[in-house]
Amino acid sequence: MGPKIMFTKVVKAQLWVYLRPVQHTSTVYLQILRLKPVTDEGSRHIRIRSLKIELNSRAGHWQSIDFKHVLQNWFKQPHNNWGIEINAFDPNGNDLAVTSLGPGAEGLHPFMELRVLENNKRSRRNLGLDCDEHSTESRCCRYPLTVDFEAFGWDWIIAPKRYKANYCSGQCEYMFMQKYPHTHLVQQANPRGSAGPCCTPTKMSPINMLYFNDKQQIIYGKIPGMVVDRCGCS
Known part of the structure; x- marks a missing residue:
């Protein structure tokens, strides 16, 4: 242990x-x-x-x-x-x-x-906005979302039964939280009427999962890209 x-x-x-x-x-x-x-x-x-x-x-x-x-x-x-x-x-x-x-x-x-x-006392710099369902923020922001596998009927998943996935939503204003300079330049050049930047995940992390395969064997694996850690415009 x-x-x-x-x-x-x-x-x-x-x-x-x-x-x-x-x-x-x-x-x-x-x-x-x-x-x-x-x-x-x-x-x-x-x-x-x-x-x-x-x-x-x-x-x-x-x-x-x-x-x-x-x-x-x-x-x-x-x-x-x-x-x-x-x-x-x-x-x-x-x-x-x-x-x-x-x-x-x-x-x-x-x-x-x-x-x-866990008692996590470490502080970290947050480069994105975090909001909740009561927020009045209209700009690109990360919102909480819990995925419940039991609600889906996915009984082949042992753990976790649910986890915090989060999602991104909001408007991308001029030069607001744009991840790459390319995003701003494309918006200025506007080739063939291309759309502006979108609010999308800019940092994601994996989760560890236990589940049964089709032979009823226990599989342990790290599934990438399951949690939105930060949102931005790109």
């Missing part, structure tokens, strides 16, 4: 575990065990979570476990974090939990979905 995460407030922590497919409906007991140093006192495992699951899926199953309190305890006492062990036994004693990166397990290993609040 990185030091940046250690000093943020955890809002949500979900541990996701993939369970192998079963041929018949089975009762599976999923256990999360905390490891501790080996001593002469006995077991080096402490059970921290236990779930009883009825499985009837022949295509495998992703199971989520609330891990927020466990993570908070790790933050308070990081020296006690020796890792965890995951198992999910069916009535025949078969462990259905995929916990290693063996053949056929690509994209199916456990992962943790975190949502944190």
Whole structure:
């Protein structure tokens, strides 16, 4: 766990575990065990979570476990974090939990979905205008916009379920926030009645995304150009 995460407030922590497919409906007991140093006192495992699951899926199953309190305890006492062990036994004693990166397990290993609040005290220079729905600004400005994937019915996206995308809108007056000198020169030359500058994104940033592919495997990727950071005229 990185030091940046250690000093943020955890809002949500979900541990996701993939369970192998079963041929018949089975009762599976999923256990999360905390490891501790080996001593002469006995077991080096402490059970921290236990779930009883009825499985009837022949295509495998992703199971989520609330891990927020466990993570908070790790933050308070990081020296006690020796890792965890995951198992999910069916009535025949078969462990259905995929916990290693063996053949056929690509994209199916456990992962943790975190949502944190960062305390960012850094100030930065903002070269564009920021507005909201109550603003009376008519010039080119960045407005807030939240994209909700659940509202689209995109249940194949694991995280984030929604994010702040923002958008640009407004008028581009003479030499106002024009990104390139070319924009002003073209406007002056006006070849063949070309249109004036438009309010568009001048700086964008990516977001990290977790999603299922068509094989029900977990894919983690950085998707470029998803957030408007700054608007200007070009």
